[in-house]
Amino acid sequence: MTRGRMNVAVLAAALIGSTLSGCAPSSEPETEADVASAGSEGAYRTELTTAELMAHVLDHAADGVWLNQGWVVDDKGERELFPTTDEGWLAAENSAATVAETANLLLLPGRRVDEEHWTDHAHALHKASLEAMKAAEARDKQAFFDAGGAMYVACRDCHQEYILGEEPMNGPQR
Ligand code: HEC
Missing domain, CATH: 1.20.120 (Four Helix Bundle (Hemerythrin (Met), subunit A))
Incomplete structure (x- = not known):
């Protein structure tokens, strides 16, 4: 659960970052760190076994x-x-x-x-x-x-x- 909350925080930071820098909101990850956090296990919902x-x-x-x-x-x-x-x-x-x-x-x-x-x-x-x-x-x-x-x-x-x-x-x- 902690992990999930961390990912939300990372996502929010990324969104704020792109707004502040004046870019149109984009779903394109910009850095390798963004790619890694978007692709981390916590980003997926795999309750279904x-x-x-x-x-x-x-x-x-x-x-x-x-x-x-x-x-x-x-x-x-x-x-x-x-x-x-x-x-x-x-x-x-x-x-x-x-x-x-x-x-x-x-x-x-x-x-x-x-x-x-x-x-x-x-x-x-x-x-x-x-x-x-x-x-x-x-x-x-x-x-x-x-x-x-x-x-x-x-x-x-x-x-x-x-x-x-x-x-x-x-x-x-x-
Ligand atoms: C990459 C591996 C993989 C492929 C490809 C795969 N299966 Fe499975 N399947 C599994 C595994 C592992 C289980 C056992 C899951 C468990 O019991 O935890 C399973 C279980 C099942 C079950 C039993 C589910 C239950 O209620 O216990 C069915 C039905 C099934 N597969 C259908 C299919 C069909 C149809 C396909 C192809 C269209 C398919 N599977 C392809 C890995 C695979």
Whole structure:
């Protein structure tokens, strides 16, 4: 808490400084110290645990991609799950965008695991969801499907390493 109050003080000082020097208020940090204080852990609000972010944000957003892609064969014959309207494609694109930005939320100080692999998994998820976004915008079903698959691999790889332990589980259990 003390830390949070300190950051407010630093921010207030920075604002007063820019007003006094006659500059238009700007969100651009001016010195390295400003960059450091703006980027410090206390600047972020990470009350949501990683598990909560997964369950309430990421899983939901990923479903907005996965439930809108692929082909199913059932007693009614073969059907596509891809959107059939502009609104549907826009919703799929929105979900992919949410996944892409949520990948960044996994890298916030206070939430990220300070290991290169963690960052790599988050970046893999970010890349795949940007591809899904682009494919949805282009209404490219195959590319959208492939990007959804790459998203899944990114989720799975991180879970294998950080939830299930270092031993990858490749068997039919998954
Ligand atoms: C960078 C690593 C990482 C990536 C990428 C990742 N996860 Fe997770 N996920 C975790 C960790 C760590 C946990 C366990 C959190 C805990 O229990 O404290 C978790 C837990 C979960 C949970 C269980 C939450 C609960 O209620 O306990 C779900 C659901 C989930 N992730 C979904 C996803 C989906 C869907 C994706 C991909 C779209 C994904 N995750 C990508 C690290 C990751």
